Amino acid sequence: MSALTITGLNKSFGGLHVTRGVDLNVQPGERRLIIGPNGAGKTTLFNLITGELTPDSGTVALFGQDITRTPSRDRPHLGMARTYQIITLFGKDTIIHNVRLALLGLSPTRWNPWTDLRHQGRFTEAGHKALARVGLSHIAERPLAQTSYGERRRVEIAMALAQEPKVLLLDEPFAGLSIDERRDVHKCLMAIPRDVTIVMIEHNMDVALEFAERITLLHFGEVIVEGNRAEVVDDPRTREVYLGH
């Protein structure tokens, strides 16, 4: 059974077709890279998969379960987590509180208005474990405002990992990072175990190609090339619309 199956997905904004009959089949444990020039519809595809946008037609299935009409807020409960291209964190709080919120999101405790969250030690413990996976547990209590851009990227990944997803969607995790920060994030991603399926959008081909096993090239909302690294890189259409050489 596929981890993620997308069939004939279409989405238009007025007269603009941003996703045209996209089919995608991602196997459990696979590392899939989505590439394409700006405006190809990569982030829109992510938003359709996570339910932030509703498709005009087509279906999305997670481990065989049709989730096309499942509200986006319910998808994390089914094992889907994502990060954003533009870092979206809780800037007034500490790093550990950000991760605690991620953990709380999947727990019925989130409705509890009586107990003190700080006394819910299990969230703090699990938060530290998630931060350790991205090498940030030593600065867990630091306010987010006092962290670097690269550390914030890793906090985003820690929040996603804290939810123990089955499918993880990473939207340009290397965007805007320095060489050192890129190396740190790459290390975190490589350490994610195989029981987590990863679909990643990325423009930085050096790190992305090293990470991905299969690659899908989108152009004007359509899948035009799909295959393993060698197949996609060698395809003349990839060179024409994306690599440019």
Added chain:
Amino acid sequence: MIDIFTGGSKLRFIALAILLVALITLPFWVTGIYYINVGSQILFYAVFALGLNILVGYAGLVSLGHAGLFGISAYATGYMLQLGAGHGTAIAVALIIGVASMAVFAVLSLRSSGIGFIMITLALGQILWGLAYRWISVTGGDNGISVRGRPAPFGFSLSEPINFYYVSLIVFLVAVIMVAIFVRSPFGAALMGTRDQPRRMNALGYHVWMIRFYACLFSGLLTAVSGILFVYYTNFISPQTLALTSSAEVLLMVISGGPGTLLGPIVGATLVVIIKTVVSGFIERWNFLLGAIFVAIVILVPEGIVPGAIRLWGLITRKRAATPTASAATTERTP
């Protein structure tokens, strides 16, 4: 998050203890009934402001229709008493109607946030104000409803200003404790998350709409409680209580004191009530003074009096702490 309980410093604990003792002993050190009544007003307006602060400060939803909800509970109490119901029944019905009205407000206004939310709550508040004027058979129209007498639970007559003050104080303390527990709870954290990053909260598995809805109900409960205390205090309710100016006034209490803090709305309510009731006795243009104070707050401490005072205190203490180091460094450099 700036909160008087956060950090748990000894200084804060002592300040709170002094404040509590001052509130309990207030009837013994103020001169005359008038100031005890001012104290009662501060307390129930503070409960009102705490209720609005749940939305403005912790949910990021600015309501301009809360006076309508405050008034509807007051009217419900007055109307039930007019029908011959007992105080217990009147209070229970007023609480139910207040929270139910807030539920209707929430269902309609939570379709939007930001400016949209403000405008919908404003419109709903104005509808209630219009109803208070026009539904004469229930509200008495311009003449309003007069309430005869106050409850006397267990022989403890609230007709005595001191007794009314103590009941207001108990209700106020319960409200403060409830809000303090609420904001530190997992649900409180989730609510503040929806204020800061609603899209992210949705992607983390939270039901943003439902969280905001429950927060509205809690806010409605505190507003209804304060409305009931108000009608028993004044023994009268008229459409003026539901006017837009009343909604703006309580919003100013929250904003001037510091939204998203526990102490802020209480300080804001104290400021507004004192200027409205006490200072207005000495200064004819008290509205001008109130406006000038708000302008000063916006310029000097735009985050509100309480967070602003904490910030300024932090700057002063840091400066003091830094001074010996700086002089030591200068000494070291001096040959």
